[in-house]
Amino acid sequence: MVLTRLRCARTAARTALVARRWRRVWPGLLEVSFRGLAPDAIHEALARFTRTSLEAIDIHVSRGTGHRALDAGSVTSLLHAAASRSPVKLALTIPVFLYFPVDLPRFDFATLIELDVWDVRFALPAATEFPKLETLSLSGCIMDLAALVPRCPRLRVLSVTRTPHEADTITVHSASLQELVVSAFRSTPTIDIVAPALRKLTLASHPDNSLSVVAPMVEEVAWRCLYYSMYVGIGKMWRVFSINIRAVEKMDLTDDDNNDDEGSHQPRRAHALSLDILDTPYPSQRDFAEELEKIPVTSFSVLELKIATWGHVLGPLLLNLLRICTAVQRLDMVLMDTRIKGFKGDDEEINFLKLLFRCAPMLKTMTLKLSGEVTGDWYNIFLDTVLEYPYVNSSVCIG
Numbered sequence: 001m002v003l004t005r006l007r008c009a010r011t012a013a014r015t016a017l018v019a020r021r022w023r024r025v026w027p028g029l030l031e032v033s034f035r036g037l038a039p040d041a042i043h044e045a046l047a048r049f050t051r052t053s054l055e056a057i058d059i060h061v062s063r064g065t066g067h068r069a070l071d072a073g074s075v076t077s078l079l080h081a082a083a084s085r086s087p088v089k090l091a092l093t094i095p096v097f098l099y100f101p102v103d104l105p106r107f108d109f110a111t112l113i114e115l116d117v118w119d120v121r122f123a124l125p126a127a128t129e130f131p132k133l134e135t136l137s138l139s140g141c142i143m144d145l146a147a148l149v150p151r152c153p154r155l156r157v158l159s160v161t162r163t164p165h166e167a168d169t170i171t172v173h174s175a176s177l178q179e180l181v182v183s184a185f186r187s188t189p190t191i192d193i194v195a196p197a198l199r200k201l202t203l204a205s206h207p208d209n210s211l212s213v214v215a216p217m218v219e220e221v222a223w224r225c226l227y228y229s230m231y232v233g234i235g236k237m238w239r240v241f242s243i244n245i246r247a248v249e250k251m252d253l254t255d256d257d258n259n260d261d262e263g264s265h266q267p268r269r270a271h272a273l274s275l276d277i278l279d280t281p282y283p284s285q286r287d288f289a290e291e292l293e294k295i296p297v298t299s300f301s302v303l304e305l306k307i308a309t310w311g312h313v314l315g316p317l318l319l320n321l322l323r324i325c326t327a328v329q330r331l332d333m334v335l336m337d338t339r340i341k342g343f344k345g346d347d348e349e350i351n352f353l354k355l356l357f358r359c360a361p362m363l364k365t366m367t368l369k370l371s372g373e374v375t376g377d378w379y380n381i382f383l384d385t386v387l388e389y390p391y392v393n394s395s396v397c398i399g
Contacts, residue, residue: 033058146171233284272302299327341369345378
């Protein structure tokens with residue numbers, strides 16, 4: 001029991017020196033972790049294990065410890081040595097850029113595999129399959145997912161992160177997959193996802209990606225896309241430079257405490273759409289509504305806006321957004337300094353001002369420049385409206 005809790009094979013072997021009766025115990029551990037050992041030493045240690053099947057193998061080749069001896073043959077041999085022990089769980093971490101191809105062997109009993117190996121291109125021999133694999137995590141490595149995923153008939157959770165530049169395509173077609181994480185901030189030309197049973201999707205993408213997602217059963221989506229080098233337009237003068245989506249509980253959308261209906265305490269999933277927006281004179285390269293069509297969420301209950309604007313009327317922007325996001329129940333805006341010009345005087349403009357104050361709790365200053373056509377009565381109405389919100393330093397002028 002003592003050696004089992006140590007987890008690290010090196011520590012267990014050293015501890016066995018204290019008591020002779022432990023010397024034959026550590027090779028019989030069910031779970032083992034290798035830290036700070038060269039690949040040949042790990043290979044030798046695995047050969048000494050008396051069990052033919054292990055619960056877990058965790059291998060971490062640290063920086064400065066044996067990584068100079070790493071080559072395609074040593075990594076392949078290490079993986080085959082691990083596979084020979086039929087682990088239920090396998091984790092391999094090599095935080096060194098290796099830049100060579102490695103054959104990935106067959107793991108018949110593994111239900112969880114984590115590979116954090118930088119810039120290694122894993123090849124899949126014809127015999128390589130993962131009949132019991134349920135959770136797969138790939139970080140930093142290059143893998144032909146179109147060939148790998150069909151060999152994992154029980155796969156439930158897949159994570160693909162820190163994709164190298166050489167990973168030109170991410171193709172995931174799975175009938176069993178229920179949770180998928182993809183982080184492809186580097187320019188991966190094609191992301192193609194078809195997962196009819198998918199329930200949860202987390203995706204961070206580059207705007208140059210060709211993106212297709214077919215997931216009709218998805219319930220929870222987390223999405224992030226930055227458009228630093230591309231103009232995505234809303235109307236003629238507004239540019240979106242980031243889109244973020246997160247799941248929220250529908251019960252958080254209202255402050256009504258009187259809803260005591262049976263089962264009302266059960267959380268129901270909804271989604272919040274968060275946009276960073278600025279005004280720009282440059283023409284857009286893509287349309288915002290078309291970008292939203294790539295996302296497997298049909299409606300958003302919360303719309304959060306962070307707007308940087310200098311001199312444009314916000315009304316048309318909000319109208320455009322609300323026409324696109326018709327299911328919005330709550331609108332939140334982050335505005336620090338707002339300048340509005342051209343109001344002529346009508347009830348819709350007054351209602352818009354009140355909406356702006358309510359939805360922008362961080363608003364500090366408001367400059368309202370009215371049209372020269374506004375009457376004295378409407379000027380007083382605008383002035384009375386802004387005075388209802390004394391926490392904002394507001395000024396109203398004509399001309």
